[in-house]
Amino acid sequence: MKLSLLSSGLAIFLQLASAAPTPTSDENVVQERANIAKRATITDIATTGYATQNGGTTGGNGGTVTTVSTLAQFTTAMTLQGSLLFLGLSLVQFRCELGPITLVGIGLYINKSANVIVRNIISQKVLAANGDGIGIQISTNVWVDHCELLSDLDNGKDYYDGLIDITHASEWVTVSNSYLHDHYKASLIGHSDNNGAQDTGHLHVTQHNNYWENIGSRTPSIRFGTGHVFNSYFKNMSTGIDTRDGAEVLVQSNVFTDVDEPIAALYSDDTGYAVAIDNDLGGESNTAPAGNLTASSMPYSYSLLGSGSVVAAVVGTAGATLSF
Ligand SMILES: *[C@@H]1O[C@H](CO)[C@@H](O)[C@H](O)[C@H]1NC(C)=O
Ligand SMILES: *[C@@H]1O[C@H](CO)[C@@H](O)[C@H](O)[C@H]1NC(C)=O
Numbered sequence: 001m002k003l004s005l006l007s008s009g010l011a012i013f014l015q016l017a018s019a020a021p022t023p024t025s026d027e028n029v030v031q032e033r034a035n036i037a038k039r040a041t042i043t044d045i046a047t048t049g050y051a052t053q054n055g056g057t058t059g060g061n062g063g064t065v066t067t068v069s070t071l072a073q074f075t076t077a078m079t080l081q082g083s084l085l086f087l088g089l090s091l092v093q094f095r096c097e098l099g100p101i102t103l104v105g106i107g108l109y110i111n112k113s114a115n116v117i118v119r120n121i122i123s124q125k126v127l128a129a130n131g132d133g134i135g136i137q138i139s140t141n142v143w144v145d146h147c148e149l150l151s152d153l154d155n156g157k158d159y160y161d162g163l164i165d166i167t168h169a170s171e172w173v174t175v176s177n178s179y180l181h182d183h184y185k186a187s188l189i190g191h192s193d194n195n196g197a198q199d200t201g202h203l204h205v206t207q208h209n210n211y212w213e214n215i216g217s218r219t220p221s222i223r224f225g226t227g228h229v230f231n232s233y234f235k236n237m238s239t240g241i242d243t244r245d246g247a248e249v250l251v252q253s254n255v256f257t258d259v260d261e262p263i264a265a266l267y268s269d270d271t272g273y274a275v276a277i278d279n280d281l282g283g284e285s286n287t288a289p290a291g292n293l294t295a296s297s298m299p300y301s302y303s304l305l306g307s308g309s310v311v312a313a314v315v316g317t318a319g320a321t322l323s324f
């Protein structure tokens with residue numbers, strides 16, 4: 001089964017009454033950013049990062065496509081369990097292209113799935129009890145692109161959980177062109193020091209051309225896996241990239257402004273590693289040990305903007321800015 005979720009010019013707002021804090025002025029920001037339209041097509045496939053590996057991430061491109069353009073069709077296509085929205089528990093391929101859809105207080109889970117594309121989704125204020133903004137578990141070949149994820153910093157760090165968490169040996173994932181902001185614990189890759197048996201050798205994740213703003217930590221926190229972070233702007237954060245439990249990360253062509261610890265190995269007994277090339281660390285330093293990655297370690301080709309060009313390129317384009 002292949003499914004495309006598409007809404008052109010139609011604002012879909014999905015909200016759980018029981019899990020919906022009062023909207024804040026964030027809404028204005030969301031509206032402004034959503035107006036910066038970038039053309040996209042529903043036949044786009046992942047062309048960057050680890051999602052291109054293992055046969056690639058096409059989201060069912062080439063097969064029969066079901067277009068969903070109303071809230072009723074959307075909820076029918078998904079499985080809503082409590083406050084979790086499941087994409088394709090039993091689907092082999094799933095394609096989701098929305099323009100844009102706003103999920104308030106509802107965690108969107110990709111679980112035991114393969115070949116999934118999620119684009120142009122705005123996720124707001126998912127309470128910890130409802131999971132993460134986007135949760136990717138036991139899944140392979142996932143591309144999250146041009147999404148916006150946010151909560152607020154008014155309720156302490158455990159009121160919400162992650163914005164995009166990638167766990168349980170998920171593999172071949174790219175998160176690109178997304179705006180992640182006003183949140184404490186942004187992105188966990190590998191959820192526990194005790195999950196090495198499942199995660200070691202997996203969790204290959206690329207994060208690029210993303211804009212992270214007003215964040216507490218975890219951009220990302222990575223355990224056991226292999227990460228590639230490039231062309232991204234990190235602004236006003238406590239800690240940034242945290243590499244743990246033998247994880248190796250290649251960090252290239254990024255800008256960190258007002259980030260206390262931009263790249264470090266924190267909070268786990270077993271360290272991770274990070275190789276940093278051409279990053280503006282805003283006067284701070286990379287305190288993680290280097291490990292073995294080099295500028296030619298990645299199995300795919302990619303374009304580096306150069307740290308001097310990142311801010312201008314990323315601010316304003318990252319986020320749910322696609323129009324189909
Ligand atoms: C994902 O599936 C696994 C295996 O069935 C299950 O243990 C886990 O709880 C699921 N994740 C969520 C968020 O429900
Ligand atoms: C910077 O982030 C902190 C949270 O770490 C937040 O309290 C503060 O408001 C942010 N600053 C600005 C200018 O948004």
Ligand SMILES: *[C@@H]1O[C@H](CO)[C@@H](O)[C@H](O)[C@H]1NC(C)=O
Binds near residue numbers: 273291292
């Ligand atoms: C780097 O490679 C050497 C030689 O293969 C190996 O002994 C070491 O464990 C590697 N280090 C890391 C951090 O993977």
